[in-house]
Amino acid sequence: MKKKFILPMVLSSAMLVGSIPVSSVFAQPSDSSLAGNGQASKEWNEKASVPLFVKERFAEKFSSSTPTNALNYLKNNESKTGIKDPERNLKVKNVEKDELGMTHVRFNQTVNGVNVEGSDIIVHFNKDNEVVSVNGRMNDTIDNVDMDTTASISSEAALKTAKTSVNASEELTYEPTAELVVYPFEGKNNTAYKVNVNFMGDEPGNWFVFVDAKTGEVIDQYNGLMHADEQTQKGAGKGVHGEHRELHITQVKEPNAGTKFALADYSHENLGGIVTYDAKNDYTSSNDTVYMGNSAAFISDYDRAAVDAHYNSEKVYDYFLNEHGRNSLDGNGMAIISKVHYGNGYNNASWNGRWMTYGDGDGKFMISLSAGLDVAAHEMTHGVISHSANLVYRNQSGALNESFADIFGALVDDSDWEMGEDIMAPEAKANGLTVLRSLSNPNGVVVSNEQRRAYSTNGGVYPDHMDEFYHMPTTVDGGGVHVNSSITNHAAYLIAQDLGREKLGKIYYRALTVYLTANSNFSDARMATVQSAIDLYGEGSEEEAAVNAGFDAVGIY
Template identity: 75%
Template sequence: MKKKLLVPVLLSSALLAGSIPANVFAQPVNSSAVSNVQASKKSDEKANVPLFVKERSSAKFSSSSPSNAIKYLKKNQDKTGIKNPDKDLKVNSVQKDELGMTHIRFNQAVNGVTVEGAGVIIHYNEKNEVVSVNGRVNQAIAEDAVDTSVSLSNDAAIKEALSAVNAPKELTYNPTSELVVYPFEEENHTAYKVNVNFMGDEPGNWFVFVDANSGEVIDKYNGLMHADENKTQKGFGKGVHGDHRELHITRVKEPKSGTKFALADYSHENIGGIFTYDAKNDGNSGNDTLYVGNSAAFIRDYDRAAVDAHYNSEKVYDYFLNEHGRNSLDGEGMAINSYVHYGSNYNNAFWNGRFMTYGDGDGEFFIPLSAGLDVAAHEMTHGVISHTANLAYRNQSGALNESFADVFGVLVDDEDWEMGEDIMAPAAKADGVTRLRSLSDPNSVVVSNEQRAAYGSGVYPDHMDEYYDMPLNVDNGGVHVNSSITNHAAYLIGQELGREKLGKIYYRALTVYLTSNSNFSDARQAIVQSAIDLYGEGSGEEAAVHAGFDAVGIY
């Protein structure tokens, strides 16, 4: 009897430590949990409260200024839930976009000290009218007493940070520091956020959080790792499917073996670089190295996963830059890092908050997952989401996280509206498993295991009538399964408007309006408003968005 093959894991945004047991999904690592960590305080729901207010009768001011934004917030505390905005908010930035709208970002603060990761955005139209407010507010901090006194000097904090990252004597510039309230591991720390930058054999752009009283290093991360003296040249390679790939590579010199060629791309301006690393299938991250070959031709069988990862990373970078003016995943030129040959027969790919990682597959369900351009776009979009809406990876907000990653996956890989069709192994295809998800026909794909099928029809839903009401311990409340409902709405909108307009509307919703805990209804509101911003109220584009969400039962 023919064995039935079911895909054991779906594309995820991060890795579950250790081996993957049956029916367990990899869990995401929020970028702020890796860098600007924002742990929930004792799981209090008030620790990260999403906010979205759309004004029906816009509040008009003489100018689109921060002071007028504060006046608006003070007058509308009942709408926003923000108490004492003049005391608890500090201006972060003022940005005017191509539509003539002004967006004023405020950081939340306690006693004048910025709370890492918390803040709101006030949106003015071109007539100086406040038309909407969104963001996330840590009400637990606002209500609890936070001691922002310090006993450690700024100089002592910098000294501790230098030691923590083994900084050399010669620095690129003098270290900088800022006092912040840093929520981490269920405690609110008053800390110095110290930035240390240096070049050399192991260059670094470190951010170190030093407790402002005990002097203990709470957390640290490296935001940059490349050397400016490297020069990029053209190389080529063969991908997993045998495609000829032109690559940007770098000539490097190794002390014992002479000249080599690395999958390191420095050809793009104002970005830290695009790099591909070899995880060597050994389970030891300490052995991971930059992917290096003996020549500019990467044509060995072992090279193929790395060739596709490197090539696809550049394609996704180019899409976000050319279509949306976004410079890398954080919008500020962060280096793009990919790791291939992860684990042994590893059936997954993930974004862990800093970089992409690809398994080689087991040859039965998957081939090397870097073969899929849509897979690369999906994982890298998780990085964009982490630096914008930061959608919490559970229940409907988590389903939106997966859905936006899928939508941009099929926008970058625009041959069809399917996810993962290029990474399925021959045995899976022979058994009818030809893709992971379908935006055009979600019901045509079977969910990947019986446990999840127990909560619904057994196929991916395309309407809220088929919504899987799943507990958090199963697929984080249905983040992969229920994402297909909003995926199908995007497909319907795209069919009406085309991929370019769909991308522009969804990108604006993601980067301007959505917040960490947005649900499906919030997403409809954000996407409708984005269509109105771009194409006008009463436009065909707005009507298409309404129709798309109506068709899937999101009202």
């Protein structure tokens, strides 16, 4: 039986006024005697990291919002935060100032200077240089004295093992990286190399492999390539919808070839360009070139996918810049690169950490995936996420990664709350498959993958409540990253019914860039969005109440 209930607004907003913890991951100790994370530590799981949210009632004032003062705060408040010896155990990762004048100092947990994977802490200053809250995750099972963080094998050896382990193709997208980390896995803290191997091909991968730095054994690995969907069918694909598009392009004069026109847009200030490539219907990237035309009009059938990718990229760029003041995916003007005509009849789009890739679709299930503005926004949001919360792409943090990509997809392509309605082929539509996912009515869409459906308790449709959560092993859909994202998607949809799209966007963007951390789960997402609503609209505001009500309705507390 599905349980759905919405708390009365008066109750849900009243809950945050007092100093009683609202949930096990949301502690407000300050002037009371409640332990900072005592209750929280009971809840948490195999990664042995302790979720933390300390909110100050009487903020501590500093002369400036610097990393040094963030550390000073932590040193003065060890018992409150539960973070022992912060000077020794934390390393500054970055400092960001937001549009409210707040400053957020992000730290990595470290052991002997080595980063603990997935454990980061953020100290938040308000505009008056007062520390108002601290959140994130700390691994409190690590004994600093005993943990040996030296490596017995070389990083080259780890790279080699990793490549073999994931069947990497010969042609890698970029130089693989290997970083020495402390990796908590199945109750044990391992000294490991975190190896990132990225390749395209017919089974593209952006693999993260954790190789034991003592024994050289593979401890764990996952594919962080972010797919629109994993369904793959082969066949022929053609055509997009034929709309007239205004484009920014670049005229190129070549000595012997006359004048050509490139889908390269350098019209935006402080941006490395919006550039669209032709992947030429194969699975390698070595022969990809900037998409060129002989005239300024890109009107052939083959041009259509490129025109849409180029046009939609700019739309998404404009959205993040105009709505959130973010200059590109990394917030720092990185070039936005899309590649079209990837593979043959390929029913997928992806973000590989560096660029977007769009298949042409097989013409039966999907048409060119670049035709979907929501698909482009989804993939580009993955880029924003990897440069902000960097949510780990498996289990609940992975489902949040997918969910934020869908939510911003729906915010940019703002005519509906469906994903993928513009890329479904006629045959799929005739069979009732008109969208990939729906934020408004997740239950109305059947999960397209049979293996995933096997884990359903709701007849194989996308879930819209925690009662319908798909409990999957990480080997299937990364533990349900595409499937379970529907639960938090639906919460966002419900919140938007109360507040509208613009406020939803403000709240979610703030949660993503200011509060969420690598291993955040669904409850953390509630905490992060509620706190963002409070920051933006005030304690006890209707916005805060609406966010609480949205998460209540899907059973996330």
